[in-house]
Amino acid sequence: MTAENRITESYVIPPELSDRRLDQAAASLMPEHSRSRLQSWIKSGALTVNGEVRKPRDKVMLDDRLELNAEPEVQVTWQAESIALDIVYEDEHLIVLNKPAGLVVHPAAGHADGTLVNALLHYAPEVENLPRAGIVHRLDKETSGIMVVARSLIAHTSLVDQLQTRTMGREYEAVVVGTLTGGGVVDAPIGRHPQERKKMAVVASGKPAVTHYRLIERFEAHTHVRCKLESGRTHQIRVHMTHVKHPLVGDPLYGGRFRLPKGATEELREVLSRFHRQALHARKLTLMHPATGEEMSWETELPEDMVNLLAALRKHRDELEQREF
Structure with missing residues (x-):
């Protein structure tokens, strides 16, 4: 690791942090680093007080100088690959992209390469120093749409916090089976399915989960909805x-x-039978910029397969209405 790639920072303890534990003061002065990472640096001697190695629980006093001289930890060992990315926005802290359906986010058993992480390591090599290559939330393989990736430590810490405090806004569009008569809220805990381990389910022992949904358009036997997540x-x-x-x-x-709706035309039968992924698209993302505090928002258009699905459902509905006249 070359000297210019090392993390070197210096801080002086202000009055409000005097007589605080070293790890607590360091967390206040360097919020872009996780507490566990700071404690590790304190114990290894990479983070010193007045040039001396201290323990995380030791107290710091007014005007003590904290100096950090550490090597970034390589957080991932996956390989970089040249895979095209649809970048919606980027700066030194964030990458906002439109993920296509079919792209796996993280390498895993059966998907060691060809993933979003492999593409990010090629496009922005610096993410190798971030947990999970900067991925703070994910979309399922067959879900399309917008997602944000951290490009810096300060961004990673901020985005994780925004997700945990539910201040990051995420809106999706979906096409569901059946005709809904209005919007609603599903407040039901989600956990691992008790019998089928590949599935999740609503279970009493699950983690709290809240989904708001509202109607966009209703068809003969399907509904186009917008969903907003609280969790x-x-x-x-x-x-x-x-x-x-x-x-x-x-x-x-x-x-x-x-299942096919009653009276489905051959055209609709073909469209529905060939739609082999969940009809779900992450449409909108809203967050506070990690460095500026500015609220930012991005939207992406529905992918072609969902546009075609909605067009077929709309055509079928309109044809049925014309027959009634």
Whole structure:
């Protein structure tokens, strides 16, 4: 590791942090670093007080000087790959991108390469020094849409905090089976399915999860909805909409038996039978910029497959209405 790549920072203890524990004072002065990382640096001697190695619980006094001289920890060992990315916005702290359906976010068993992380390591090599290569939230492989990636430590800390405090706004669009008569809220805990380990389910022992949904357009046997998350559980929208008996069109895991609406035309039959992913798109993302504090928001258009699905449903509805006249 070259000298210019090392993390070197220096701070003087202000009056309000005098007589505080070293790890607590360091966390206040350097919020872009996690507490566990700061404690590790204190114990290793990378973070010193007046040039001396101290313990995390030792007290610091007014005008003590904290000096950090540490090597960034390589957080990932995955390989960089040249994979095209649809970048919506970027700066030194953030990358906001539009993920296509079919792209896996993290390398895992069966997906060691060809993932979003592999692409990010090629596009922005600095993310190798961040936990999970800067990924703070994810989209399922077959869910398309907008997501944010941290490009700096300060951004990673801020984005994780915004997710935990539910101040990051995330809105999705979905096409569900069945006709809804109005919007609503699903407030039901989500945990691992008791019998099928690949699935999540509404279970009493699960973690709290809240999904708000409202109607965009209603069809003969389907509904186009917008969903807003308060929490971010695995498969949350898919599980919650299935829980209220309106699974997502095309969902291979939660959609159940394939069904066609009564009176479906051959064209609609073909569109529905060929839609092999959950009809879910992350449409809008709102957050506070980690460095400036400015509220920022981005939206992405629906992908072609969902546009075509909605067009087919709309055409079928309109044809039925014309027959009635």
